Amino acid sequence: MDRTDRHCRYFMRLLAPDIRLYTEMLPAAALIHGNAARLLAFDPAEHPVALQLGGADADELAVAARLGETAGYDEINLNIGCPSDRVQSGRFGACLMAEPDRVADCVAAMRDAVALPVTVKCRIGIDAEDSFGFLSAFVETVARAGCTVFIVHARKAILSGLSPKQNREVPPLRYDRVYRLKAAFPELTIVINGGIDGARQVAGHLEHVDGVMLGREAYNNPGLLGTLQETFLADGDWVAPSREAVLREFLPYVRARLAEGCRLHHMTRHILGLYSGQPGARRWRRFIAERSHEPGVGCDVLTDSLDLMDHTSSSVSGTSGATSAGGSSGSGSIRPKSRGATAAR
Numbered sequence: 131m132d133r134t135d136r137h138c139r140y141f142m143r144l145l146a147p148d149i150r151l152y153t154e155m156l157p158a159a160a161l162i163h164g165n166a167a168r169l170l171a172f173d174p175a176e177h178p179v180a181l182q183l184g185g186a187d188a189d190e191l192a193v194a195a196r197l198g199e200t201a202g203y204d205e206i207n208l209n210i211g212c213p214s215d216r217v218q219s220g221r222f223g224a225c226l227m228a229e230p231d232r233v234a235d236c237v238a239a240m241r242d243a244v245a246l247p248v249t250v251k252c253r254i255g256i257d258a259e260d261s262f263g264f265l266s267a268f269v270e271t272v273a274r275a276g277c278t279v280f281i282v283h284a285r286k287a288i289l290s291g292l293s294p295k296q297n298r299e300v301p302p303l304r305y306d307r308v309y310r311l312k313a314a315f316p317e318l319t320i321v322i323n324g325g326i327d328g329a330r331q332v333a334g335h336l337e338h339v340d341g342v343m344l345g346r347e348a349y350n351n352p353g354l355l356g357t358l359q360e361t362f363l364a365d366g367d368w369v370a371p372s373r374e375a376v377l378r379e380f381l382p383y384v385r386a387r388l389a390e391g392c393r394l395h396h397m398t399r400h401i402l403g404l405y406s407g408q409p410g411a412r413r414w415r416r417f418i419a420e421r422s423h424e425p426g427v428g429c430d431v432l433t434d435s436l437d438l439m440d441h442t443s444s445s446v447s448g449t450s451g452a453t454s455a456g457g458s459s460g461s462g463s464i465r466p467k468s469r470g471a472t473a474a475r
């Protein structure tokens with residue numbers, strides 16, 4: 131939430147044409163009672179893109195899933211991993227791991243409502259319920275309702291006393307639990323998540339599971355998505371684009387949204403990590419962040435920012451000098467084609 135909105139996803143897509151992008155969690159009730167058309171709007175370039183829903187009421191989730199299908203999403207994902215108090219007071223998110231039958235009912239209702247794959251994102255456990263038996267019983271029950279894809283954040287959630295941020299840092303990562311889950315349910319697609327921040331780590335996890343989801347690193351260092359596309363997903367001789375090419379390809383999108391009345395900083399706030407790790411990154415970041423708030427500014431902020439950087443350093447993956455952002459068909463998930471890039475229902 132507050133990260134992978136449509137602007138962020140469009141930008142990420144310029145870096146990696148095949149990585150699967152996920153929306154922020156949208157509560158089912160917000161879609162039903164709010165402005166669904168506005169909340170669900172996205173650019174066709176974002177495909178493949180999954181809509182993530184939050185909720186605990188099967189009927190509401192079914193209606194929201196259908197709204198997502200009509201809007202053109204490629205997958206409906208149910209969030210059973212968020213530990214926030216706000217979400218718990220609506221009794222959804224991670225606390226639902228304690229109610230696998232209810233989650234199964236929700237999945238069944240959503241699957242009846244749409245032809246799209248319905249997937250689940252969960253933790254390895256909650257509070258004292260942190261055994262492998264608890265996780266596997268949850269997955270077995272939900273899989274019986276027809277969910278074949280589980281994205282598992284490899285740490286448990288502690289439902290009282292920790293902030294959502296602490297819940298992404300304090301409980302230890304237990305990757306072995308997720309590997310064991312895949313071994314116990316080889317027929318399911320198991321995607322691992324949590325603390326993964328480089329191509330080498332991704333390759334290591336893919337020895338054990340079917341896919342990898344990145345949250346913070348994808349956002350803070352989006353250039354990594356180009357490297358991951360090049361390493362794990364690209365066919366033939368696709369080369370990751372240069373940062374300059376990505377920025378230039380972002381311009382028409384920014385121009386179009388500005389013409390619709392969108393604020394510049396609502397888009398540029400998502401690109402601040404583009405030069406992460408490069409010389410001059412901090413100066414570039416400050417330039418974009420400060421100038422984007424000035425009244426009356428437009429795309430010139432982005433083009434002017436290019437003068438601050440050295441563009442001899444070529445592609446985001448550091449391999450060669452691709453100048454085009456490539457095909458364009460936002461947290462990103464990698465499921466190599468050989469292991470089933472498309473989630474099956």
Ligand SMILES: Cc1cc2nc3c(=O)[nH]c(=O)nc-3n(C[C@H](O)[C@H](O)[C@H](O)COP(=O)(O)O)c2cc1C
Nearest residue numbers: 131154155209283298323324325326344345346461
């Ligand atoms: C600011 C922020 C917002 C998040 N919002 C969501 C969300 O809406 N839905 C979700 O499933 N996970 C959300 N997450 C969790 C991430 O998707 C991911 O599970 C978690 O950060 C661990 O993965 P990472 O170490 O790769 O970031 C959020 C994380 C952060 C930092």
